[in-house]
Amino acid sequence: MPPGGPRPVPALPAQSMPSVQQRTPLAGRRRVIARRMSESAFTAPHVTLTTEADVTELVHLRRTLNEADRARGGPGISYLDLFIVIAARALARHPYMNARLEGDDIVVEPDVHIGIAVDHPDGLLVPVIRDVLDLSVGAVARRRAAVVQGARGGTLTPDQLAGGTFTITNLGAYDIDGFTPIINPPQAAILGMGRIVEKPAVYQGQVCVRSMMTLSLSFDHRIVDGAPAAAFLQTTKRLAEQPALLHL
Numbered sequence: 636m637p638p639g640g641p642r643p644v645p646a647l648p649a650q651s652m653p654s655v656q657q658r659t660p661l662a663g664r665r666r667v668i669a670r671r672m673s674e675s676a677f678t679a680p681h682v683t684l685t686t687e688a689d690v691t692e693l694v695h696l697r698r699t700l701n702e703a704d705r706a707r708g709g710p711g712i713s714y715l716d717l718f719i720v721i722a723a724r725a726l727a728r729h730p731y732m733n734a735r736l737e738g739d740d741i742v743v744e745p746d747v748h749i750g751i752a753v754d755h756p757d758g759l760l761v762p763v764i765r766d767v768l769d770l771s772v773g774a775v776a777r778r779r780a781a782v783v784q785g786a787r788g789g790t791l792t793p794d795q796l797a798g799g800t801f802t803i804t805n806l807g808a809y810d811i812d813g814f815t816p817i818i819n820p821p822q823a824a825i826l827g828m829g830r831i832v833e834k835p836a837v838y839q840g841q842v843c844v845r846s847m848m849t850l851s852l853s854f855d856h857r858i859v860d861g862a863p864a865a866a867f868l869q870t871t872k873r874l875a876e877q878p879a880l881l882h883l
Contacts, residue, residue: 638871674820679736679855684865685754685813686834689838690831693836696878710780712772714828715805719775720881722803723747723767729849730868733800733820734858740794741858748820749800751779753786760786761819763799772883807831813849823858825872827851837872848875 659839693714700712726733728749734743747768750761764775774790785791802819807830816827830847850872854864874880 642833666668671776671820678822679818680857681815681818681853682861682864683764683815683853684858684861684868685796685849685851686868686872688850689836689845690847690848690875693875693878694846696883700772700883704776707773709773710776711813712776713777713779714807714831715803716772716776717878718803718805718828719749719751719764719767719779720772720883721871721878722749722769722801724790724881725867725870726801726872727768727840728870729861729863731863732824732854732867734823736823736855736858737821743812746800747797748800750802750822751782752802752804753783755786760791760796761799761802762786762791762795763797765798797851801825803828807848807859814850816851816853818853822855824864824867825853826850 748765752877802825805828816825831848852868
């Protein structure tokens with residue numbers, strides 16, 4: 636069970652088995668998603684690395700930040716908000732991950748614009764939070780809340796869906812641990828967040844209950860090799876395990 640009790644399952648429309656066979660054309664947004672995912676899966680040589688992080692301290696920090704943000708009238712601080720900040724700080728230390736393939740060139744961007752995967756009945760959307768390195772975690776939370784609301788309300792503009800340099804997808808609310816995220820082309824990588832679960836772990840030489848989380852990083856092997864990608868994931872894990880290093 637995650638810290639603080641079970642997570643609310645994201646609201647999705649209730650469905651039931653049809654009484655007769657249904658056939659729906661692969662069209663509109665679903666067709667665009669299918670084309671982009673196929674392009675990514677069959678063009679970019681995907682490699683996925685996974686690691687388990689002890690996020691006990693992050694859980695404590697999030698609780699404190701969340702209460703303070705809500706007291707100020709904010710939307711509250713989610714784990715996704717914290718990982719947007721963590722990923723941005725890790726990208727600043729490993730800028731080769733903040734890249735894309737453009738023709739025969741690898742383009743490394745100087746600014747960090749993080750896309751977040753948002754589920755929608757009509758298909759997946761990836762709105763972008765720009766200039767994350769310049770934002771406080773509270774500002775990230777406000778922008779995240781705004782773009783998620785826009786994604787689910789159908790009010791996002793094309794500019795809000797373009798220009799991402801790295802993507803994060805979170806399936807923890809569905810009780811998923813590790814998985815293989817598909818890269819959002821033409822980006823170099825995508826980070827997958829699994830659930831946070833309390834379980835026995837060795838901490839300072841003792842077996843005790845800790846909050847553990849699986850992180851999954853898929854990367855394009857044309858752009859990044861395994862060891863540099865692993866170094867990025869190692870930094871991400873370290874920041875998640877020692878959030879004091881974020882200086883929030």
